[in-house]
Amino acid sequence: MNKNQTTRQKVEAGLPRRRRKEFLFRSVGMLATAVGIVFLGVFFASLIADGSTAFKQTFLKLDIELSEDTLAPDGELDLAYADFDGLVRSALRDALPEVSGRSDRRELYRIVSIGASYQVRDLLAANPELLGTTQTMWVPASSNVDMLIKGNIDANVDAALRPISDKQIAWVQALQESGRLATRFNTALFSNGDSREPELAGIKGAVMGSLYMLVVTLALSFPIGVAAAIYLEEFAPRNRWSDLIEVNINNLAAVPSIVFGLLGLAVFINWVGLPRSAPLVGGLVLTLLTLPVIIIASRASIKAVPPSIREAALGLGASQMQVVFHHVLPLALPGMLTGAIIGMSRALGESAPLLMIGMVAFIVDVPGSLADPSTALPVQIYLWADSPERAFAERTSAAIIVLLGFLLVMNLTAVILRRRLERKW
Amino acid sequence: MVTSASMTAMNENTTMNETPQSATVTDIVERKTKLGGATVGNVRSEHPFMVAEDVNVWYGDNHAIQNVSLEVGKKEVIALIGPSGCGKSTFLRCLNRMNDTIDTARVTGNITLDGKDIYRKEQDPVALRARVGMVFQKPNPFPKSIYDNVAYGPRIHGLASDRAELDDIVHSSLERAGLLKEVKDRLDEPGTSLSGGQQQRLCIARTIAVNPEVILMDEPCSALDPIATARIEDLMDELCEDYAIVIVTHSMQQAARVSKRVAYFHLGLLVEVDETDTIFTNPQHKLTEDYITGRIG
Numbered sequence: 001m002n003k004n005q006t007t008r009q010k011v012e013a014g015l016p017r018r019r020r021k022e023f024l025f026r027s028v029g030m031l032a033t034a035v036g037i038v039f040l041g042v043f044f045a046s047l048i049a050d051g052s053t054a055f056k057q058t059f060l061k062l063d064i065e066l067s068e069d070t071l072a073p074d075g076e077l078d079l080a081y082a083d084f085d086g087l088v089r090s091a092l093r094d095a096l097p098e099v100s101g102r103s104d105r106r107e108l109y110r111i112v113s114i115g116a117s118y119q120v121r122d123l124l125a126a127n128p129e130l131l132g133t134t135q136t137m138w139v140p141a142s143s144n145v146d147m148l149i150k151g152n153i154d155a156n157v158d159a160a161l162r163p164i165s166d167k168q169i170a171w172v173q174a175l176q177e178s179g180r181l182a183t184r185f186n187t188a189l190f191s192n193g194d195s196r197e198p199e200l201a202g203i204k205g206a207v208m209g210s211l212y213m214l215v216v217t218l219a220l221s222f223p224i225g226v227a228a229a230i231y232l233e234e235f236a237p238r239n240r241w242s243d244l245i246e247v248n249i250n251n252l253a254a255v256p257s258i259v260f261g262l263l264g265l266a267v268f269i270n271w272v273g274l275p276r277s278a279p280l281v282g283g284l285v286l287t288l289l290t291l292p293v294i295i296i297a298s299r300a301s302i303k304a305v306p307p308s309i310r311e312a313a314l315g316l317g318a319s320q321m322q323v324v325f326h327h328v329l330p331l332a333l334p335g336m337l338t339g340a341i342i343g344m345s346r347a348l349g350e351s352a353p354l355l356m357i358g359m360v361a362f363i364v365d366v367p368g369s370l371a372d373p374s375t376a377l378p379v380q381i382y383l384w385a386d387s388p389e390r391a392f393a394e395r396t397s398a399a400i401i402v403l404l405g406f407l408l409v410m411n412l413t414a415v416i417l418r419r420r421l422e423r424k425w
Numbered sequence: 426m427v428t429s430a431s432m433t434a435m436n437e438n439t440t441m442n443e444t445p446q447s448a449t450v451t452d453i454v455e456r457k458t459k460l461g462g463a464t465v466g467n468v469r470s471e472h473p474f475m476v477a478e479d480v481n482v483w484y485g486d487n488h489a490i491q492n493v494s495l496e497v498g499k500k501e502v503i504a505l506i507g508p509s510g511c512g513k514s515t516f517l518r519c520l521n522r523m524n525d526t527i528d529t530a531r532v533t534g535n536i537t538l539d540g541k542d543i544y545r546k547e548q549d550p551v552a553l554r555a556r557v558g559m560v561f562q563k564p565n566p567f568p569k570s571i572y573d574n575v576a577y578g579p580r581i582h583g584l585a586s587d588r589a590e591l592d593d594i595v596h597s598s599l600e601r602a603g604l605l606k607e608v609k610d611r612l613d614e615p616g617t618s619l620s621g622g623q624q625q626r627l628c629i630a631r632t633i634a635v636n637p638e639v640i641l642m643d644e645p646c647s648a649l650d651p652i653a654t655a656r657i658e659d660l661m662d663e664l665c666e667d668y669a670i671v672i673v674t675h676s677m678q679q680a681a682r683v684s685k686r687v688a689y690f691h692l693g694l695l696v697e698v699d700e701t702d703t704i705f706t707n708p709q710h711k712l713t714e715d716y717i718t719g720r721i722g
Contacts, residue, residue, distance in 0.1 A: 011495060100488050120444065134680075137619065236526070238528055306565075308561065308563055308565035309560075309565060309567060309568075310526075311523070311561060312561065312565040312566075312567065312628070313564065313567070313577075314523065314526060314554065315521065315523065315554060315559035315560075315561070315632070316554065316555075316558070316578040316581070316631065316635060317551050317552070317553075317554035317555035317556065317578065317582060317635060318551070318577075318581050319581075322581055326577075326581075327567060340654070
């Protein structure tokens with residue numbers, strides 16, 4: 001560099017380089033953001049494309065004759081043993097009278113779901129007076145028919161390579177032409193528990209399991225976490241012990257979640273003797289998982305309270321307790337709540353520790369209490385993704401959409417709560 | 426913190442070396458030893474109310490205040506002056522035991538309020554701070570309404586038996602702080618919505634609402650403009666009719682205007698104490714003279 005240059009010349013000489021650097025940095029930043037948005041877009045698009053079809057389901061319209069001869073041969077209706085399958089089959093034969101021969105008929109029966117029989121049973125259980133009448137009912141078609149209608153099974157490939165035969169395809173078309181086949185909203189997805197039959201499988205059991213777990217987790221981890229944070233931040237003496245505790249809490253936040261599952265298995269199930277697969281145990285394990293997150297977030301928001309407020313209160317003669325509960329806590333609460341909800345979101349999305357405590361079991365019943373066996377949404381997604389039936393693919397995506405919806409609602413709640421409370425100072 | 430501050434003070438002094446008569450580092454160290462903790466002037470007050478004897482404060486290994494003895498009289502304003510890091514704020518915070526909140530701080534010596542040791546075992550710092558109020562450098566109103574700011578002290582100490590009495594305390598405190606006229610129609614607005622000078626007067630109102638006997642002020646005007654400063658100074662003139670006021674200030678004009686006595690601190694030592702007029706017209710110690718004539722500080 002020329003020594004004779006003035007300061008101004010030196011500054012100006014360096015300007016293009018600075019501008020170039022700034023431009024480069026901005027471009028890289030924009031590129032990174034764009035890549036992120038593209039990935040997110042692809043993710044959502046594929047998820048919605050795959051999952052949205054699961055919210056519709058193919059149904060068959062059958063005229064089912066609730067004949068007393070078939071259902072109550074000895075004059076008494078026994079719901080447990082009555083031959084509902086027979087009713088559905090004969091209704092199906094009536095709908096397609098041209099099908100004849102044992103093997104053809106057996107093939108025909110496969111286009112209707114086993115759920116049709118349950119539906120007839122439930123109808124009779126609720127209305128026993130309908131015995132002897134003929135009811136027109138929309139009953140679920142089998143998942144293969146559903147997949148065919150939705151285009152997930154290609155009718156043009158070789159018959160040996162698809163789970164539905166040429167004859168079945170022809171019958172489905174015939175039913176479609178006679179107006180006996182339609183796609184309707186899939187209520188089973190939201191009102192049923194898990195099932196081996198995709199067309200009957202629903203997420204209600206998993207959603208209820210997740211909700212029970214979140215209730216347990218929130219009820220335990222928020223008060224414990226906030227209390228621990230307040231004690232550590234405001235009351236605990238600063239010494240080697242408190243340093244050790246601090247380091248350990250930070251480390252706990254980074255422990256792989258499956259380890260917490262093992263801990264839960266060993267302590268809550270084997271030692272304490274709590275039931276397996278229960279949301280109670282799941283909630284306890286998730287509490288262990290979220291506690292460090294809540295403690296760290298709460299401590300950070302306590303630290304963010306300006307010391308001048310503490311001094312003002314102390315200078316007026318407020319006790320340590322009064323300083324904390326009158327001044328620090330109200331100011332730190334929005335941050336604590338945000339931390340808690342972020343912790344809850346993490347807990348909601350956790351599956352690994354739940355596998356360890358048996359919440360991965362195949363459970364058909366919707367749990368009615370904290371001790372009932374149940375599964376959770378992310379585990380349900382894992383279970384369905386693992387299932388071979390074609391129709392579980394779209395249900396997997398649908399369950400993911402529901403889970404993301406939950407997370408979105410929770411994060412929105414966090415934002416709204418923070419806004420509300422901050423405005424109130 | 427204090428270490429770095431006193432280092433800064435020393436550095437400032439070294440950089441002041443251009444004029445031969447100013448204090449050099451060796452100079453100061455020498456004088457310090459010569460001083461031996463003895464304070465020039467008169468540390469006694471005519472009507473002593475708060476008495477400090479041989480107070481030493483350590484922050485960890487840092488000896489922040491050395492053998493300071495000072496009497497604060499009833500209904501008098503005493504100003505503590507001195508360069509940054511000289512220990513005047515530290516001394517002030519000893520008087521209402523705010524140093525207790527700093528883990529590493531250690532205080533020895535004897536401080537009495539109305540004849541009773543405030544560091545004795547049975548002394549509850551909470552009760553002490555109700556008697557010795559404090560106003561801070563930066564206005565620090567609570568993020569609550571103006572009313573709640575003033576009412577907070579009386580509430581926690583249970584000074585009012587009903588709402589009407591509390592209203593009375595709040596109104597009279599605001600009145601005495603010269604703020605009532607400006608805020609009486611908006612007592613439920615946040616205290617943080619006021620201007621800087623108003624906020625500081627709110628803090629003073631909040632302090633006097635507890636009806637303390639001594640008010641400590643830690644550079645109460647350093648964040649304010651001259652007009653707001655003048656109002657606070659007027660306020661101090663009125664308040665000293667009822668309270669003893671100890672004020673830390675960086676402004677010698679302010680010390681000259683508001684105080685009856687002045688104490689000059691230097692590097693943790695109380696160098697000189699005397700009537701304000703004497704200090705500013707006829708300082709006895711060289712360091713005091715250097716400081717008030719602007720050679721160090």
